[in-house]
Amino acid sequence: MKPYFYDLGPDAWAQWVRAQGLPAYRAGQIHRWTGRGVSDWTQLSDQPAAVRALLAADFDIDGLTAVGRFVSEQDQTVKTVFRLRDGNLIETVLMRYRHGDTVCISSQAGCRMGCAFCASTGAGFGRSLTAGEMLAQAALTGAAEGVRVSRIVVMGIGEPFDNYDNLIRFLHLANDPDGMGIGMRHLTVSTCGCVPEMLKFTNEELQVNLSVSLHAPDDETRIRLMPIARKYLIDELMAACRTYTEKTGRRITFEYSLFSGINDSPGHAKRLCGLLKGLLCHVNLIPANEFDGGLFTKSSRATVRLFQDILESCRIPVTVRRELGTDIMAACGQLRRGLESERDNADVRWRDGQGPDPDQQ
Ligand code: SAH
Numbered sequence: 425m426k427p428y429f430y431d432l433g434p435d436a437w438a439q440w441v442r443a444q445g446l447p448a449y450r451a452g453q454i455h456r457w458t459g460r461g462v463s464d465w466t467q468l469s470d471q472p473a474a475v476r477a478l479l480a481a482d483f484d485i486d487g488l489t490a491v492g493r494f495v496s497e498q499d500q501t502v503k504t505v506f507r508l509r510d511g512n513l514i515e516t517v518l519m520r521y522r523h524g525d526t527v528c529i530s531s532q533a534g535c536r537m538g539c540a541f542c543a544s545t546g547a548g549f550g551r552s553l554t555a556g557e558m559l560a561q562a563a564l565t566g567a568a569e570g571v572r573v574s575r576i577v578v579m580g581i582g583e584p585f586d587n588y589d590n591l592i593r594f595l596h597l598a599n600d601p602d603g604m605g606i607g608m609r610h611l612t613v614s615t616c617g618c619v620p621e622m623l624k625f626t627n628e629e630l631q632v633n634l635s636v637s638l639h640a641p642d643d644e645t646r647i648r649l650m651p652i653a654r655k656y657l658i659d660e661l662m663a664a665c666r667t668y669t670e671k672t673g674r675r676i677t678f679e680y681s682l683f684s685g686i687n688d689s690p691g692h693a694k695r696l697c698g699l700l701k702g703l704l705c706h707v708n709l710i711p712a713n714e715f716d717g718g719l720f721t722k723s724s725r726a727t728v729r730l731f732q733d734i735l736e737s738c739r740i741p742v743t744v745r746r747e748l749g750t751d752i753m754a755a756c757g758q759l760r761r762g763l764e765s766e767r768d769n770a771d772v773r774w775r776d777g778q779g780p781d782p783d784q785q
Contacts (some may be wrong), residue, residue: 425509428487429479430458431556432562444478452602454479457684458559459603461567478501484509488560490568502569508533508557512550515580516561524574529561531591532582537616538651539637541683541712541720544581552586556591563604573604577612579635584613585621595632608632612681619656622664626671635677635708636665640687641695648686662699670702676703681710682723682731693731697738707735707742 432440437451448474453470462468463486465476479485492505493668502518512533519526533550535542559579566573576598578584584591591613598606608631616637625634638661640646646653656664665676678700682688700707709732711723723731728744735742 426482426484428509428554428556428560429483429486430560430597431483431554432483433593434600434602440482446478450475455600456602458597459563460689461560461563462697463564468606486645487557488564490564493568501714502559502565504568506561506564508553509543510551512667514553514561515558516565517571517580518571520571525566525569525571526575526577527573528577528580529558530580530582531558531578531584531587534781535582536586537583539616540649541681541718542714543713544716546717548563551589551594555590555597558590558594559597559604562598563586566604573606575601575610575612576604576606577614579612579783581582583618584619585615585625588621588624592628595630612677616650617656617661618652619660619664622668626664626668629672631674633677634668634674634716635679636661637681638678638696639683641692641730643701645692645752647689649683658699662703665705666703674704676705676770678705678707679710680707681712682728683712683720684723684727686720688723688727688731690730691736693734697735697740700740705741707740709742711745711747713747 429657433456434451434455438448441448441451441454454468454475457468465480465485466533468476469477480593487509490504490508491507492503494503494505494629496502500520504516504518506514506516508514513532514533516530517528519528530553532552534548536549537545538545561580562573562576565571578591578594593613595608595613598604598611599608612633612635614637615624621730622634624638637647637650639649640653641654641658643657646658651716651737669676678698680687695709709728711728714721732744
């Protein structure tokens with residue numbers, strides 16, 4: 425397989441351009457297209473046909489093919505299902521917030537973490553994504569939807585810290601001023617709590633936001649929900665969080681999904697207060713996403729409210745995440761789960777009436 429166009433950074437383009445005997449300025453011109461979401465060589469309008477032919481001989485530009493697009497009628501959330509060159513399917517979600525358009529990307533095709541509540545786990549593990557495949561999700565989504573992507577969150581399918589080196593490469597590519605140029609502060613990585621990588625990440629000294637999926641204040645409850653909790657007990661996880669906040673001076677966002685009768689009692693909320701007291705952090709309460717075959721149900725509004733009130737009374741900054749795109753199963757791996765069984769079948773439903781390219785039908 426040829427290298428993927430989006431996997432090359434500025435240095436690699438400079439090298440390639442030199443090896444081809446092309447003028448040096450071509451490198452910057454070509455690299456800039458990786459931020460613009462092109463998927464066809466003819467779109468590189470500032471490159472002569474001869475250069476495009478050289479590029480086409482050495483690289484693939486169509487590594488991600490949109491095979492499904494679902495638009496929420498509630499809130500304009502758009503979920504795209506992309507097929508990778510080897511047939512793996514991933515999902516990318518565009519969320520339209522007042523403060524800007526955010527793309528949620530997948531870091532792996534599938535996930536090895538096995539969280540009991542998560543739809544990504546059910547469909548099995550394909551492989552980790554390359555940095556370019558992560559970047560392209562955001563760039564292609566921006567181009568296809570005609571929006572300027574202002575933030576990228578690595579919160580889709582997969583565990584980013586289980587794909588550490590490619591993740592770091594991706595963050596640099598996304599940040600490159602000649603590429604997508606997304607400020608480090610507008611990039612967010614979410615982990616289920618892989619402690620060694622959290623510590624490594626601390627030392628990268630990046631201004632990137634870190635979210636930690638906590639979901640429980642005690643080992644017993646957390647182990648019921650997340651296998652990783654057995655490997656790294658809460659004490660160890662919290663020690664890594666403290667190291668992170670102390671060394672970087674950056675706030676951690678703790679994600680806490682509320683599952684009815686599992687982790688949502690006032691007792692859990694109080695224990696969470698004890699755990700987080702004095703830590704530079706923010707808690708994001710997430711109403712559980714229910715899906716067919718899922719084991720958990722969401723907590724009632726009153727339960728969520730009480731949980732929030734208890735945290736607030738302990739002066740812990742807390743917000744309840746607005747649910748977006750529930751009508752298109754926008755959350756975590758829910759579509760891939762349904763589609764993985766039929767992935768070689770081009771007949772993915774198109775709900776926006778545009779339909780796939782007739783050539784591909
Ligand atoms: N692997 C990373 C990022 C992917 S999931 C992580 O674990 O953080 C993004 C967030 O959604 C995580 O907090 C995850 O625990 C949560 N999540 C996954 N499935 C969910 C569900 N069915 N209901 C509520 N939250 C869910």
